[in-house]
Amino acid sequence: MEDEATERHDDATALEHLRTLLRIPTVSRLDESRIDWARFDEFIGALEELYPLVHRELVVDVVDGHALLMRWAGRRPEREAVLMAHYDVVAADDPAAWTHPPFDAVVTGAGADAIVWGRGTLDDKGAVAAILEAVEQLLRAGFVPEHDVYLSFGHNEETAGSGAASLVAELSSRGVSPRLVLDEGGAVIENVFPGVRRPSAVVGVSEKGMANISLTVEQSGGHASTPPRMTATTRLARALVRLNARRFPASFTAPNIEMIRTIGAHSTPLLRFVFTRVDTFRRPLLALFARLSDETNAMVRTTAAVTQLRASDSANALAERAVAVVNTRIAIDSTVDETLSHFRRAIHDPLVVVAASTPSEPSPVSPSSGEAWQLISESISAVYPRAIVSPYVMLGASDARHFTTISPFVYRFTPFEMSSDERATLHAIDERMHVATFLSGIRFYRTLIERL
Template identity: 60%
Template structure:
């Protein structure tokens, strides 16, 4: 590592140590930590703050880097809020930003190392360096840094509404999402850069059973909790049907061309062998199962307030990720038919539809693919449907080319640590992420 790399890493560690934790209960959020984070940015990135125009929307930041010419802008997005974490169960405390190892095996530990301060700070590093060398983009570049992506995304919504009100339609938007991964696709040994061209809808569905309460010593045959449990069991036994969207097919065809082994013949004939592919994807892993269907996961349960009282209301929250090509209405219809019980009320909470599909060919896709290829020349760049949700969904109304890609090589273990204990990133891959952003900005 160079001295400049060491300095960049120390800036990253400084920001990683600030516990900008988002809570669904807003009153529990320590907003002073968020303010400390924002106050450090001008100190750490002075050239950027002297050159770019900054406006605040609450605690979400919007920077404008004016281009040399008129033309559609590029928007780079990230967020600096993180999900909650305590020291319990972590190998290294979540806000200590500890370093371990050496060389390519050097690791940086901390909540937000990947999701999503890693990308945000990498963008800041790329812009700061380019400003210092006197670079100016051809067209405007906007940096949108959200403060509440992990909860309601109000900051990103405000930015998108502001740009729309000014008549600004960006040429391309890039937010967090896919990464450079390996061995996720049978028979493909080369690294794969999975770029999200859409994302599933996300809807919390509330299942509610209401009936008379009473003392637990004289329960009826069917309590509210038993009825609710039966509904959950029925739902779990009837998964949504598998479907391969055009994006799924293109991904399989792209990767299949690089595959070896017995499944190659299936992958390169994806359009003709879709029923067989449904079965293959359903058995490979939880991730591949989720790629081809709407998924449901019961995440919260609520019953009686006392151990010896029958519940008058039993409630479950089902986290639903709606496949592209489906809808909130279709999803609710499936749930009601699966449960088969009118006494169970099914209602959507905080519903959002799947995002429109951005092009996986053309100048904007090619610009992103070229930036990835400049740093990861062996990587196969492929479109995919992002399984999670990001702030970028709020920008699909003002931009036709919205992509979700975090330019880091991430192992299965690192992906599994997102929103979990021991989140960490290789220092070397974080530095390569800065290089990807730099290549993309030079072409903006």
């Protein structure tokens, strides 16, 4: 009974800690002059107050202004592991559209139906809090890890990612080559594969590359009452239509194939026969993935989405410069250069200048076997025994990509159950998660740390 009471107290405390952190709007922006850095300082101060044992027993360093690196000394210093998350969040610029205010951390429901609402629950303060709760609880129990464990918390993952790059540089200067790095990424999800009734725990063994590709048209302006046949904006619009009409080619990479075989083996008999014979049914399966959902389509090709448009500042003046920014996620069997070549071929207009900013090549593929994979897989199964553990390629970009320079064992998994509705709130209105899954995340990190 005492253990149950302690667990209930720990769970209630953990939830309140998460709510405290969610209420601090650590919003990162591309234009850093618009960032309220006092909020980031407030967050760092809150961590020290909420997790006193962590700050007493671990060596805490601040890197690149606001990124955090915490070293938990083990019995032996070699064979280190790094647990990662980031504490910056994207903006919630229309709070009136939310069911509950984005930075109020409202809890609704009770028991299994309890939900905590707020920007950062899933991306990624939930993981920050879960890691720190796990470490604090283990410290309270007198646990000492066998090997050094580093906690790495970036402060600008949503924008520049310089915090993670600086953290890697710091670890590299210390000669740290981790045997395991775990960042945000896949999750415990359902209804991704037809015929599969069990949840799937998808662990990112790589991530797609990324580039913000600008399309720029410059030409003479003038009064809007006497427009030429082809204005800058018309030429830009034509380029975007051409680009949209010429999708990137679809293909299955090695992690795709392993994921299909692994998860598909648990489908209905007919579908299981197809999914476990990917090579035989490659062409129809590619067509299926391209149509099944936006998510499965993104698994098999480079994607391009227009996210920003800029032209004239005046309603009655022709634009002298029209610009579109296309956020591009590059398949792991491609490159930034190949992506730029595809843009130019599709647009087929030398007056549309194509250029990439903040390019990042796809990440190397980490092994889906061996010690590091087993540590993660067994820890998932201990907390989510029904889940099918499978590798996959992360569709977004994360701080983990920087760590591939110091370790070949970099994985991307957020230990939370996420429904399709909840996944749709990432970077969107009404971000939220079930309280029970946050608590399961703490148990996952505890289990993993005890095995390291």
